[in-house]
Amino acid sequence: MRRTRQLLLPLYLFLGACMPVAPSDTAATRAASDAIEAPSGMPPMKSFSVPRPAQPVASNSDMARDFLDLAFTLESGRSLSTFTRFDGPISVRVTGAPPASLGPDLNRLLHRLRTEAGIPIKLTNTASANITxxxxxxxxxxxxxxTAACFVVPNVTSLKEYKANRRTRKVSWSQLKKRDKLAIFLPNDASPQEVRDCLHEELAQAIGPLNDLYRLPDSVFNDDNVHTVLTGYDMTILRAYYDPALRTGMTRNQVADRLPEIFARINPRGASASPKRLSKTPRIWIDAVQTALGPGANPAQRRASATEALKVATAMGWNDHRRAFSHYAMGRLLQATDPQGAQDHFVLAQRYFGQSPDTALHRAYVASQLAAYAISAGRANDALYLLTPHLDTAARHENAALLATLMMLSAEALELAGRVTEGRKVRLDSLGWARYGFGSEWAVRAKLREIGSLNPARRRSGAL
Structure with a gap:
């Protein structure tokens, strides 16, 4: 089983299908008649500097259970008999034609792995590197x-070598007994954020767990693609993965025996946290979500699968982030045909995501959708109320695309409320983040036009 980052529909706004909505009584401002365009010279691309990961809120008993399911199962559900990791220092090299953003992002990630997870990992130029x-x-x-945006494979160093061996046991994760050499394949023609997101997920899988679990709300080891930068939870899992008490070749029971002491030592606050003991996620729900949001299905198949996922979540009695994500997926897929129904599902998603710190990023995504409806209906203050608390959330999780989207929506709401100068400043400030999150200038301009089309004043004036 290969580990791949799937081409799920991006979780950023799907705004184009939301509108139009019946015009509101809100008066058009003077600025609202101006066409939305970025300045002829885009500002420099912004990037995040100091990581701000939050400590995990999970109990140590939950984390031990998660660790075992992550380390001893493949995404297909197939069990692994032995624990594998790199033994000794890990070296990483870059080949191919890397984009300019890859070097700084890789250095930042390696620094985090050394300091937060205690993993001896460094960059090298030698062909004998453990990870290429x-x-x-x-x-x-x-x-x-x-169907992959990027992926990681054992026992090869190049895409050419992988293609020559892709139907052999050499590149099978299920046959892996130790980790010596792996290759990660990243896109060099995607946005800087997409490249970085791939880097975080695939490098984490290359050195750590091979599975993903939808029951994890605060982790990149989850195929919902909400978290794309390694979280505090992920770093704790990786620190446990490389704890001296574990070694390659151990069985599941041997690892399980050592985990309570390991987590008590590396995550003392988890000893007093109450366990949630979330139920396992059935395959039928996973398949339904992946069909609904993944590649290859037609609109009718996507909606049917989203309906199936929601039925399963309801039947399972879930009241956690998986129930919320089921409503979110349904809302996304109803936007083109039933805007009011979509909005109802977003409201339910926000309710089920609750107020826990580990679903803050999920709530930011839903808020962007609900704010889009508010702006289209001319309810500027409602939109600002929805958006403002989540700007710091997007920044803390280093999600430039989401941050830029929230700022562009805020700019529209501010101008709709008559706060023209403030709105223009926020829009200008969003562009540097948009360049990192969306990539090319045409993609940034397209996002500006997409969000500008929400403003009823612009629609009336035809200034888009």
Whole structure:
């Protein structure tokens, strides 16, 4: 089983299908008649500097259970008999044609792994590196794995070598007994954020757990693609993964015996946290979500799958983030055909995401959707009320695309409320983040136009 980052529908706004909505009584401001365009010279791209990961809120008993399910099961559900990791220092090299953003993002990630997870990992230029990060085009990646945005493979150092061995035991994760050499394939023609997101997820899988669990709300080891930068929870899992008490070749029972002492030592606050003991996620729900949001299905199949996921979540009696995500997926897929129904599902998603710190980023996504409806209906103050608390959340999770989107929505709401100068400043400030999150200037301009189309004053004036 290969580990791949799937081409799920991006979780950023799907605004184009939301509108139009009946015009409101809100008066058009003078600025609202101006066409929305970025300045002819885009501001410099912004990037995040100091990480701000939050400590995990999970109990140690939950984390031990999660660790075992992550380390001894593949995404297919197939069990693994032995624990594997790198023994000794880990070296990483970059080949191919890397984009300019890859070097700084890789250095920051390696620094975090050393300082937060205690893993001896460093960059090298030698061909004998344990991990090779090869930057290739998206088309080259899809020629190898059509549904993958990026992926990691054992026992090879190049995409060419992988293709020559892809139907052999050499590149099978289920046959792996020790980790010596792996390759990560990243796109070099995607946005800086997409490249970085792939880097975080695939490098974490290359050195750590091979499975993903939808029951984890605060982790990149989850195929919902909400978290894309390693969280405090993830670093704690990786610190446990490389604890001296564990070693390659151990069985599940041997690892399980050592985990209580390990987590008590590395995560003392988890000893007093109440366990949630969330139920396992059935395959039928996973398949339904992946069909609804993944590639290859037509609109009718997507809606049917989203309906199935919601039925399963309801039947399971879930009241956690998986029930919320089921409503979120349904809302996304109803936007084009039933805007009011979509909005109802977003409201339910926000309710089920609750107020826990580990679902803060989820709530930020839902808030962006609800704010879009508020702006389209001319309810500027409602939109600002929804958006303002989540700007810091997006920044803390280093999600530039979401941060830029929230800022662009805030700019529209401010101008709709008559706060023209403030709105223009916020929009200008959003562009540097948008360049990191969305990439090319045309993608940034397209996002500006998409969000500008929500404003009823602009629609009336035709200034888009």
């Amino acid at each position: 990060v090869q930057a290739v085009t998206r088309s080259e990646i899809r020629s190898a794995l059509p």
